Amino acid sequence: MIRMLLRVLGNSYARPVRRTVVLMTVTAAAEGLSYALLVPVLSALFGAAPADAWPWLAGFGAAVAVYAVLRYTSDLSGFRAGTTLLRGMYHRLGDHLARLPVGWYSAARVGEVSSVASHGVLESMGVIAHLLSPFISACVTPLTIVAVLLAYHPPLGLAALLAVPLVAAVQVWTGRSMAAADADRAERDHEATGRVIEFLQAQPVLRAGGRTAERFALLDDSLREVQRATRRSTLAALPGVVGLTLVVQAVFTAVLVLGAYLALGGDIGAAELLAILVLAARCADPLLSLADIGGKLRGARSVLAKLDTVLRTEPLPEPAAPRLPDGHDLAFDSVTFRHGDRVVVDDLSLTVPAGRRLAVVGPSGAGKSTLLQLLARFYDVDAGAVRVGGVDVRELSTEALMARIAFVFQDVYLFDGTIEENVRLGRPDATDAEVRAAASAARLDEVVERLPGGWSAHVGEGGALLSGGERQRVSIARALLKDAPLVLLDEVTSALDPVNEAAVHEGVERLMAGRTVVLVAHRLRTVQRADHVVFLDRGRIAEQGTHEELLRRGGRYAGFWAIATAPA
Structure with missing residues (x-):
């Protein structure tokens, strides 16, 4: 004992x-x-x-x-x-x-x-x-x-x-x-x-x-x-x-x-x-x-x-001699990842030049969100390598990797504090002016103005006192305040009303400007401004190209686009 x-x-x-x-x-x-x-x-x-x-x-x-x-x-x-x-x-x-x-x-x-x-x-x-x-x-x-x-x-x-x-x-x-x-x-x-x-x-x-x-x-x-x-x-x-x-x-x-x-x-x-x-x-x-x-x-x-x-559960190993990335380009080099007995990503190779936008689409379970998680090293790959700036993420310290990445996910979790405290998580030492500027860019200031407590309004456990769209605006403001060179987005407009969707889209566009972006999209309208589109199926790349190229080919992506844009 x-x-x-x-x-x-x-x-x-x-x-x-x-x-x-x-x-x-x-x-x-x-x-x-x-x-x-x-x-x-x-x-x-x-x-x-x-x-x-x-x-x-x-x-x-x-x-x-x-x-x-x-x-x-x-x-x-x-x-x-x-x-x-x-x-x-x-x-x-x-x-x-x-x-x-x-x-x-x-x-x-x-x-x-x-x-x-x-x-x-x-x-x-x-x-x-x-x-x-x-x-x-x-x-x-x-x-x-x-x-x-x-x-x-x-x-x-x-x-x-x-x-x-x-x-x-x-x-x-x-x-x-x-x-x-x-x-x-x-x-x-x-x-x-x-x-x-x-x-x-x-x-x-x-x-x-x-x-x-x-x-x-x-x-x-x-x-x-x-x-x-x-x-x-x-x-x-x-x-x-x-x-x-x-x-x-x-x-x-x-x-x-x-x-x-x-x-x-x-x-x-x-x-x-x-x-x-x-x-x-x-x-x-x-x-x-x-x-x-x-x-x-x-x-x-x-x-x-x-x-x-x-x-006693083993954490992900930290490198003995951490390296720093040389740039902000991304690469998947023959990556294979298994979750239990299931192969989620199967021998996938892909590059994203610095400052470009990659959109990843495909059916549910295709491995789209897993790519983001592998980039952030939430998991280690079973084979191949994920690289940031030419360096394997396993050779980067966790602090160095996290400092370079801003996340905006579909399911936003907010801590039970004020709106300002949740935004400051992006960069705790930011000035009040920087916090207000990030909130304005994410159109979070509109939410703050109508809440009784303003910036001191409590969001509740998990952000329960805010709507889904309002939580997304907090998340985007947090990411803008962090000002990281790499941005990972996991369908941030899913299930939002038109007003919040428009506000979130505007904030996302400002967040993506001048940064390397990997965007997972279920609503295909959000991928039109991407520089490159990848269609995943069962962990493999079924198609890739620009939005216009994939529509002209008439393949899987074009079929998804037709369904998504069909009148209700």
């Missing part, structure tokens, strides 16, 4: 945890040693000269004071380490997620990462603040007391030592028996959460169908499965809890019986036996707490395992 925690934290963040673990271990050992002083204290009190107990009582008090200081310091260290590492862990996770290939982010994985990044990180760092200290105390303090018993009276110490392998065996057995139940419970909880979200999202459909009075069967079934999984998890934990209690009580009884036998035989005094039984009782309390701590640790370990899996 601690080893996995240290691996998740990484070397730079693990050092304070190691220091905290050492301090907590010393504290737990000090607690056990302070209890050891009870033996001479009780022996003196119940012996022939009770007054001899005073020096031992003073020593016991001093030991307790030292333990109290150590306990305060170790607990404080645990809380400080947890809170400090929480921020560091978020930075480490965020930096790692930013370097993973976009193809890694499937719909199911996004939900899982969202859960891990929110409650998962908090729970894993809570281990340091809340679980490490009681866990270490429950392990180290009894072992220290057993060591004291072995030194003071070996036969009774050996009897107490029997608890160590038995307790360890019970804990291992409980952990293994609970693993399947815990995994099933987590899966059922995840499914139930999805069903709740589905139920909420389906409200318009359910109400339109007049089914508001009915129960949502899928959600009911899912909640029943959660109930069954919880029952199975509880029943699976019960034998471990009972077994641990029986082992601890049995060993304590064995120590008691053996001690009574030795006392009756005159091998140990009644006072010494009483002191040893007090020590044995102090062993029992932390050992019994292992059942509760173990359950919490298993839950935390499950979260840590998910976090560890994410952090």
Whole structure:
């Protein structure tokens, strides 16, 4: 558990945890040693000269004071380490997620990462603040007391030592028996959460169908499965809890019986036996707490395992000696790219001279958007090379590549902030005048003027408070502000009303001026101003040429154009 925690934290963040673990271990050992002083204290009190107990009582008090200081310091260290590492862990996770290939982010994985990044990180760092200290105390303090018993009276110490392998065996057995139940419970909880979200999202459909009075069967079934999984998890934990209690009580009884036998035989005094039984009782309390701590640790370990899996996912490799591109031309050199078992781009070669516009058209699934993603190195090619300025994108640092590319995609995501904050993402150090100029060029100023808060108006999560066309204008303004030499456009006018479409087209034209552009188009009217048009089909180039040349050939592109321009 601690080893996995240290691996998740990484070397730079693990050092304070190691220091905290050492301090907590010393504290737990000090607690056990302070209890050891009870033996001479009780022996003196119940012996022939009770007054001899005073020096031992003073020593016991001093030991307790030292333990109290150590306990305060170790607990404080645990809380400080947890809170400090929480921020560091978020930075480490965020930096790692930013370097993973976009193809890694499937719909199911996004939900899982969202859960891990929110409650998962908090729970894993809570281990340091809340679980490490009681866990270490429950392990180290009894072992220290057993060591004291072995030194003071070996036969009774050996009897107490029997608890160590038995307790360890019970804990291992409980952990293994609970693993399947815990995994099933987590899966059922995840499914139930999805069903709740589905139920909420389906409200318009359910109400339109007049089914508001009915129960949502899928959600009911899912909640029943959660109930069954919880029952199975509880029943699976019960034998471990009972077994641990029986082992601890049995060993304590064995120590008691053996001690009574030795006392009756005159091998140990009644006072010494009483002191040893007090020590044995102090062993029992932390050992019994292992059942509760173990359950919490298993839950935390499950979260840590998910976090560890994410952090161990290999990102796209960065070049050891990054190069800089010589110009802004683009080239696909015999590129092949597979997504799973499917070939998305098949041995494709293509060049785009600097300052020219390339339009990519074709049916859905032809690989059009994938070309943009390969240019931006959201994925690495399986064969061939994608080059920017004559340099393979794999030889460019991520920062250098991203600095040269401006994106405007069909699905625009805006962060839950103000319009100005979302535009400034293009270039955070831009002046107010530059931000206003970019907004005016994208005709975003028209949107700002009619919003109650103006530039300070919040866009909502994902830009939910703006329309699709308004979000596109923010995206174009952001790209204009970035002023990158390469522009990648993925059908930015799809599903827009005529007014927004005209405004977006105007902004796109200003964005493309003087830059190298790759434009993916579904509406073929947007490709007429392109210098070169490529028609893709199943990842291969079926036709290419200018718009007029392709119309004269009467091939696939001409057929698409005829359908697109046919009167409704």
